[in-house]
Amino acid sequence: MKTLLFDTFNDFFQLLRYHNVSYDGISDLMDFIYPRSRSTIFRAFYKEMEQETIPYSENIHMVHYDEQHPKEGRCQKYRLTLLDAKAQRTIADELFKDKSPETIKKFLKKNLDASEPVFIVTDFDKRYPDILKEIFRDKLVHQYCLMHLNKLIVNDFPKNTTIEQELLKYRLLSIFYNCQRRLRIPHFRRIKIPQFSILEKSSRIVNHAEKGGFILDSRFKFTKLEH
Template sequence: MVTINLTLNNFSELHALLDVFGCFGNDYEYTTRGIFRRKIPPVCSICNTPMVHNGYNPHTKDGLGEINIGRYKCSNCGSTHEEDYSFWEDMKTLLFDTFNDFFQLLRYHNVSYDGISDLMDFIYPRSRSTIFRAFYKEMEQETIPYSENIHMVHYDEQHPKEGRCQKYRLTLLDAKAQRTIADELFKDKSPETIKEFLKKNLDASEPVFIVTDFDKRYPDILKEIFRDKLVHQYCLMHLNKLIVNDFPKNTTIEQELLKYRLLSIFYNRENEIKFLQKLQSEELNVINNKEKHQEWICFVLK
């Protein structure tokens, strides 16, 4: 086992040092100066002469730590060699891979990128954009099982009138084939009517992916019919409209920036956000003058 030379400063870190260097053999040491190297320097790869210890090279990762890797020098030809430090790179990779797993878990529970960044301030600071890139890279490498049996369907309702009578038009659209599955008029749109319409036109024994608007009745109705065969998704257009409608028609750049940060939850708006962040710094110079601010807003939003 590697020889670890302890001091009063690192005595309490023995278990951590063993975890780091425990895989190395008896010919390695961790000195009292914190240098990782071989006890007996290797021979020179150029002239085959035994080398001597020649200080160290520090390898640092901000906020994570530093390790000193021993150097060797040939007394014959003067060439130098640094001890292998791939284990340090492997440790960093392992740590950041663990962070990536953490990001995926939080995103699974609908935590925003900004929220994850705030949490990471307590562990190891990571910016929102860094987290997004790490998450996106991991998702690109994931192998997602594809099932041709899943039926992707859009369900919608319209409220036409027949004379003075209110009617309800229920529609099912096939997302892949882009064709109408069913389109019928009813006198009411009660839960029972919707259930009968769905049962009549969809096979409840097959997996189905259904997109709907925000009617509060849909989750219970769909779950009752399709049970564990169901994936229910709210329409992204309606999700985006909810956000947009929460902002005034004539917004400041600050409000527009907040709007796009919220819209970025459903679709990557990083480029728009960067652009608005630049405009926000310009807006600060004119925002106190109402007339100039209005002229400036009209100019930049043309």
């Protein structure tokens, strides 16, 4: 009976995470049912995710979309590029006078089949999710580029960092790869890490990760920089 109860809780956790409810939010809800801490919920959810079987499909087209801004004489041009991630070849590479949403849509529709499943990697331009969703609808898997994410994180720290800032920076960089990794610096294990303030851009990334399904280490709290 107890096993059935906890299995039901695990299904409940998965459903709430699917709807982007944070671990803290789930813990608050569980206080009304059967109190569960944030870390307990995290461990249960992660264990269930490790046991999930993800169906493999050879039909998913994996592509990278990128933009560059070359000049033709004195005229600013915009180079839109699609790369095949598996074949490592260029699908399309064209110059345009602008990079408006309509231009991007026409470029994607011309070079990709919107009726087939597609996995697209882009940078963090805020326009992309709506553009891609409009074209590919439920056939879309949209992934942000980790290289661009790393740049955003690194650029939010000063060049001459303290050991605490450096530790925080590498924790931010590592959480998007392996949630079980722990950064260990043997000679500094006794240092008590205070609560840090980090720049607003990284704070948004961390908040997005917490709400959107990425894994965060609960031992750290993140706050926006006070100007």
